[in-house]
Amino acid sequence: MAAAVVSPLTTVTVQPGTSAGGIVRQGQKLRVVDVAGGQVGDFVALNLNDHSEHLDCAYTNWANLGWRWQQGATIFTNRMNRMWVIKEDPTAVHFTGGGFCSNDARRLFLDPEDGVKGCRDCLQDTFADNGIAAHCLQATSCFNLFMNVDYAPDGSWQAHAPVTRAGDFIELRAEMDIFWALSTCIMPWVNRGQPSPLRVETYAAGRRPAAAG
Numbered sequence: 001m002a003a004a005v006v007s008p009l010t011t012v013t014v015q016p017g018t019s020a021g022g023i024v025r026q027g028q029k030l031r032v033v034d035v036a037g038g039q040v041g042d043f044v045a046l047n048l049n050d051h052s053e054h055l056d057c058a059y060t061n062w063a064n065l066g067w068r069w070q071q072g073a074t075i076f077t078n079r080m081n082r083m084w085v086i087k088e089d090p091t092a093v094h095f096t097g098g099g100f101c102s103n104d105a106r107r108l109f110l111d112p113e114d115g116v117k118g119c120r121d122c123l124q125d126t127f128a129d130n131g132i133a134a135h136c137l138q139a140t141s142c143f144n145l146f147m148n149v150d151y152a153p154d155g156s157w158q159a160h161a162p163v164t165r166a167g168d169f170i171e172l173r174a175e176m177d178i179f180w181a182l183s184t185c186i187m188p189w190v191n192r193g194q195p196s197p198l199r200v201e202t203y204a205a206g207r208r209p210a211a212a213g
């Protein structure tokens, strides 16, 4: 008998150069799908009941004794509380050094006259749309999904094209009630080719999503 297909509770498609946010409750799962492949996203999360508590890459790296988080690893907050568990992560290539692209960064790296919003600006808009103060968006909160960075032994690092292909995803289980936000990045050298959308799906607690198609 074929396994029943489990429908998402919510589905949000995040087009390149935009961001979106939503709520996921403790025990529910959140899946970020790289729809066309080769796309990077800036993912952040806050404790729904205390916006001063956020996903924290620095403390998660410390707790996990590594910057490349493994499937099954816990993602911690700035208060060292358990926020997410990585349930499935088939490609497992992400950047956990924190920081967002921004219009400031675009003016430094691309064009001094650039007027385009970066991920930080888009995420601040999403925070504002949801009544969340701009200072709650912290650089250490940025879990840079699918971004492929090499830390070289000589101390340098370099961003390469993502390894994700169409339909690749990461799935997280919420360990608390969470406000999440995701921007789909348009910086040229971290994405492969044309920027393309990411899709966020949430699933009920205890239900196993069907394989990504």
Ligand SMILES: [Zn+2]
Pocket (backbone or CB within 6 Å): 042, 100, 101, 102, 118, 119, 120, 184, 185, 186, 187
């Ligand atoms: Zn970006």
